[in-house]
Amino acid sequence: MPRPALTYEEIIERLDIYFDVEFTFIKSEDAAELIVQQSRSVQDFILDLSKRIAATNEELSFQFTLNAIRALEAMDQHMVEAWAMTATDNYDRKGLTPAMSVIRDLDNYVHTAHINACGAVLEEEISVLLPFVQGLSGRKLKIAESDDNIAYTDTETIYLPAITALLEESKDNFLIYKASVAFLWAQIQFGTFRLPFTEILDCDDPDTQLNKITTLETIRLEACIKRELPGLYRDMQMLKQKTSEQHEHAYPDNWQHIIERLSATDASIDDTLKCMASIDEEIYIAPCCYQGTLKLDQVTVVMSKRIEKEKAYFRIALSELARESMKKNSDAPEDTELEVDASTTFALKFKDEQQQINSGTIELELEGELMPIPDHIKELMTSIIVDFGEIPPEHLHAAGPGEYDLKKYEDEILNPDDVWKGTYHIEGAELYNEWNFKRQYYHKNWCVLRELEIEPEYDDFVAITLEKHKGLLKSLRHTFEILRGEDKLLKKQVHGDDVDIDALVEAYADVKSGMEMTDRLFTKMHKEERNVAVIFMVDMSGSTKGWINEAERESLILLCEVIQILGDRFAIYGFSGMTRTRCELFKIKAFDEEYDDEIKGRISNIQPKDYTRMGVFIRHMTRLFSEIDASTKLLITISDGKPDDYDTYRGEYGVEDTRQALYEAHRDGIHPYCITIDEEAREYLPHMYGAANYSVIDDVAQLPRKVSDIYRRLTT
Amino acid sequence: MQSKALKPEEYFIEDEPYYQSIGDEIAIFEAAYNQSLPVLLKGPTGCGKTRFMEHMAWRLKRPLITVSCHDDLTASDLVGRFLISGGETVWVDGPLARSVRNGAICYLDEIVEARKDTTVVIHPLADDRRVLPMEKVGEIIEATPEFCLAISYNPGYQSVMKDLKQSTRQRFVALEFDYPDAALESEIIVKETGIDAATANLLVKFAHMTRDLKGSGLDEGASTRLLVHAAKLIHEGISPVVACKTAISQAITDDADMMVAMHELSSSLF
Numbered sequence: 013m014p015r016p017a018l019t020y021e022e023i024i025e026r027l028d029i030y031f032d033v034e035f036t037f038i039k040s041e042d043a044a045e046l047i048v049q050q051s052r053s054v055q056d057f058i059l060d061l062s063k064r065i066a067a068t069n070e071e072l073s074f075q076f077t078l079n080a081i082r083a084l085e086a087m088d089q090h091m092v093e094a095w096a097m098t099a100t101d102n103y104d105r106k107g108l109t110p111a112m113s114v115i116r117d118l119d120n121y122v123h124t125a126h127i128n129a130c131g132a133v134l135e136e137e138i139s140v141l142l143p144f145v146q147g148l149s150g151r152k153l154k155i156a157e158s159d160d161n162i163a164y165t166d167t168e169t170i171y172l173p174a175i176t177a178l179l180e181e182s183k184d185n186f187l188i189y190k191a192s193v194a195f196l197w198a199q200i201q202f203g204t205f206r207l208p209f210t211e212i213l214d215c216d217d218p219d220t221q222l223n224k225i226t227t228l229e230t231i232r233l234e235a236c237i238k239r240e241l242p243g244l245y246r247d248m249q250m251l252k253q254k255t256s257e258q259h260e261h262a263y264p265d266n267w268q269h270i271i272e273r274l275s276a277t278d279a280s281i282d283d284t285l286k287c288m289a290s291i292d293e294e295i296y297i298a299p300c301c302y303q304g305t306l307k308l309d310q311v312t313v314v315m316s317k318r319i320e321k322e323k324a325y326f327r328i329a330l331s332e333l334a335r336e337s338m339k340k341n342s343d344a345p346e347d348t349e350l351e352v353d354a355s356t357t358f359a360l361k362f363k364d365e366q367q368q369i370n371s372g373t374i375e376l377e378l379e380g381e382l383m384p385i386p387d388h389i390k391e392l393m394t395s396i397i398v399d400f401g402e403i404p405p406e407h408l409h410a411a412g413p414g415e416y417d418l419k420k421y422e423d424e425i426l427n428p429d430d431v432w433k434g435t436y437h438i439e440g441a442e443l444y445n446e447w448n449f450k451r452q453y454y455h456k457n458w459c460v461l462r463e464l465e466i467e468p469e470y471d472d473f474v475a476i477t478l479e480k481h482k483g484l485l486k487s488l489r490h491t492f493e494i495l496r497g498e499d500k501l502l503k504k505q506v507h508g509d510d511v512d513i514d515a516l517v518e519a520y521a522d523v524k525s526g527m528e529m530t531d532r533l534f535t536k537m538h539k540e541e542r543n544v545a546v547i548f549m550v551d552m553s554g555s556t557k558g559w560i561n562e563a564e565r566e567s568l569i570l571l572c573e574v575i576q577i578l579g580d581r582f583a584i585y586g587f588s589g590m591t592r593t594r595c596e597l598f599k600i601k602a603f604d605e606e607y608d609d610e611i612k613g614r615i616s617n618i619q620p621k622d623y624t625r626m627g628v629f630i631r632h633m634t635r636l637f638s639e640i641d642a643s644t645k646l647l648i649t650i651s652d653g654k655p656d657d658y659d660t661y662r663g664e665y666g667v668e669d670t671r672q673a674l675y676e677a678h679r680d681g682i683h684p685y686c687i688t689i690d691e692e693a694r695e696y697l698p699h700m701y702g703a704a705n706y707s708v709i710d711d712v713a714q715l716p717r718k719v720s721d722i723y724r725r726l727t728t
Numbered sequence: 729m730q731s732k733a734l735k736p737e738e739y740f741i742e743d744e745p746y747y748q749s750i751g752d753e754i755a756i757f758e759a760a761y762n763q764s765l766p767v768l769l770k771g772p773t774g775c776g777k778t779r780f781m782e783h784m785a786w787r788l789k790r791p792l793i794t795v796s797c798h799d800d801l802t803a804s805d806l807v808g809r810f811l812i813s814g815g816e817t818v819w820v821d822g823p824l825a826r827s828v829r830n831g832a833i834c835y836l837d838e839i840v841e842a843r844k845d846t847t848v849v850i851h852p853l854a855d856d857r858r859v860l861p862m863e864k865v866g867e868i869i870e871a872t873p874e875f876c877l878a879i880s881y882n883p884g885y886q887s888v889m890k891d892l893k894q895s896t897r898q899r900f901v902a903l904e905f906d907y908p909d910a911a912l913e914s915e916i917i918v919k920e921t922g923i924d925a926a927t928a929n930l931l932v933k934f935a936h937m938t939r940d941l942k943g944s945g946l947d948e949g950a951s952t953r954l955l956v957h958a959a960k961l962i963h964e965g966i967s968p969v970v971a972c973k974t975a976i977s978q979a980i981t982d983d984a985d986m987m988v989a990m991h992e993l994s995s996s997l998f
Contacts, residue, residue: 143945143989147937152944190992243969244996509804510864511817520815533812537802 017052018059020044026059030066031074038070043077050081057089061096067450068100069108075115086122095121097453104455124175131177132185145170145193148241150201151395155193163304165196166314167205167399178301179254191248191302194241198233199306203401206281209312221288222306227297228274228284231263235275248302255301263297280401315399322396323407324416329389330358330376331410337378354412358383360403374403444631446592449668459628461595466586468613477569481716485570488720492577500538508534544580544727545603545642547633550618551651552586552598557620560652560689563712567650567719568600568615572607574720580727581642587629588621590658595628596621603640625657626666630673630684637682645682646726650719653690671700685726687719740791747776747783748916750908757784760901766854766877768897771905774951777880780905781835790874791832793823797842803849806836807862819865828853828860831874839879840892847896853877854899907952910936916952921959927968930997931955934972937993938980945986950976968998 018026027033027040043062047055058080066073076096083092095114098121103111114121134141138155145153151168158164158171165171170193176185199205212221238245263271270287273279299305331352338352359377374393376383385393396403443457478485502508504515512535523529548571550564568584575582586598600618601611630647637645655666674684686697686706697706709718760767761784769777778794785792795806808822827834839847852859858871879900881892907913913935914928932955939949958975962968972994977987 139985140988140992143941143986144992146944147941147989147993149936149940190996194996241996243994243998247996509802509809511810511812516812523815 015052020048031070036070038074046081064451127177131175163192164307166310170196202236203281224288232274326392327411333383334410352410356410358408444628447669447672459592459595463597466598466614468610469617470613473616474612477566488574492574502536502538504532505534505536508536510535543643545640546582546646548584549649550586552588552621553624554620563715567716570716590622623657625661626655627669627673634677647684649686651688741786745782765901768900768902769880774953775905793827793832794835796837801842828869828871831872833876836879917959920956923959923963969995
């Protein structure tokens, strides 16, 4: 039986609580009147969303509730929920006014929603488009969202509109993206940007000139794509047909010779420029759906910067090659610094007779000797050839001493607050989602995580710790020795290295007494090879200041000493931060680092910092683990309290996000475990880690002993 | 109980296995063989190492005994062990001992997969002593001049666990293998499968695309072997895009987005 609909009073009662009317003075009556006329399921749907939005902002929730019925008339429930979440997302990122405008501008959203339903969304397709473009040969290109919804490239990044919804079916819209990517790649690869920029930009009517170039280049590049990617070329023709451009796109009859010339295998941008003179000024041919536009001003900036940078890197690389060759050929002692001057010139040699120019077919020669080309130089060569169509002779001189200051070319370090400005190319920072339990959804790319180094401090902390826990260490070593590589001699095996004499005697007796003889007659040495990878995540929040911090460091020292015995792979990271834009992860020991004096120094220098935002770090660890191949993956957190950060990451919110992050880790085959000294931890840890996956240590002094103990227990 | 005896004479290769030489590897192998030096073949998976060994065995007219190493391979698996027959223990030679006795070529494929202690038994064979000590029977077998030891190893594994020890690798003449250049690779595909040159060229182009993706989402690009598989499917009438998907994309990655991207690449080509 369907549940009865809520009455007006019941709805008012709920809305009053959601809107917190005592303080906000919102009048729930209008909203309640709208809701009361609905069926119970619709009532529940709206009230649930009102409640979730109210957790962010009451006024926003109120506006949503007023507009909810209208929204439900225009969209299905799934889309209405997405609309509400877009509004709250806007609230989080931009504030109340932009969020309100999403709610009020319902019609616009409905229109976009229709586009979204059949359109291809760049954010979703980028995971396919990026490897696609990187699989095409040439420079490794990036893909990003275009600000003005027009596709173009600056020769390093391909910019695409956020949504493409030109055609009815989403797979065709994806195809437009794909064709755009390939077309813009072709512009770079086949030399469109070897244009005389200044001439064009400085002429009387640059727009007409650019239009002509674009039209003619489309003919040339399509011919290139037809040769290189025939399958895609067919798709492009199909797209033209579907967008009914075939007719408008038709070239004038007298263009036959132009088309022939530009479609030739050896046609280059020079041919395009020559053809320009012979075409009519008035001619207009509609652009096709994938060709995008030429933004020469942006190209100029990016190209000139890159050309200078790559020339420097390439010449420096040549000078290193020359130095190595000199070292090899000279009798000077190993550590003599040999100087290469700028007169050292390399020559290019073609591997095949066709003299094709690409990094796979040319070799570098120095004084008649072929030089091996390392991969990073090959990549540079590829990029230089894409720009010039060759390697210009002035690039082939090795850089003289002190000729370049490489610092000039290093990318500037981005301010963490700037990361929202470019979502796809943030150097040095990683973005992670965060779970909002109240709204039951992920904040996309919410936390900004940076990995930082800890400077090693070479003091006597390690020596003192080892001395202080001398007895404990001895017994721990003993216990861990026993665990190491348990070789077991398995008896009565079907196959094995040696004959099991006991089994043989027994079997012989069996045969004599008329029974069937067993085939289990061998002994086999079974080597238990440990395949454990573990990450220790150490709380570096401000609250650990003092003896907790000291106990943490002592525990780590002891642990490192004994894990060495087992040969398990381990990494140690400290975490702290303040707000979602500054989550700082301190690398103490990575998996591939040896436990040496530097690591000891880093442990010694672990210092309390700011707050504990845990979810983001657990997600990062999960990613680190995904690069490691181990049968047991353990994530051990050593902490002193609840997840807690300066902003809203408190109480239930922090606990729930951490729980979600742990759940994700668990799903990826990682076993999380928590060791804490917070006596109240029994209240929240079972909820986060599960009943058996944590230990509460009442006495901080016991931490060093317990941590090693727990580790032993967990890995056997 | 069934005997595990191997019959080395069955390993004579009578028909010439097709092998397209990339450089001077055949001459080097022959020189090393004449000088009784062991050989280490390095190279990515599916680039023709095993085929090369078959070809060399045929060329040198020696039996080829191949052992595919796995993580449970012990020294006894190579040298030999006691078995029981009629109430008595009987010594049975392993593949390595058989090769040494019969002057065969012993090829240990993917040696790093074997347990570390296993690789040590080949040490006395791989230096100028050329002997195989058999502790359990208290014998030492001296290798005949015809005996040759070859091992293969894929340096592409980026795992510390799967690296070859210096003490092992510094005993061998190393031959480096890589995928052949485009023209040669396409010639190989045509010869192996009988498809037309145009399709073979496109397949090679596709392989290069996947090899460019190594490090940006793929652990390894498509090998020559996979191209041959795809070409065989195409020869049987399967459409090239489907053949690339089943024989190549699905074989090298499980990542859904990557598979779609590779599918888009192959459908752009064919």
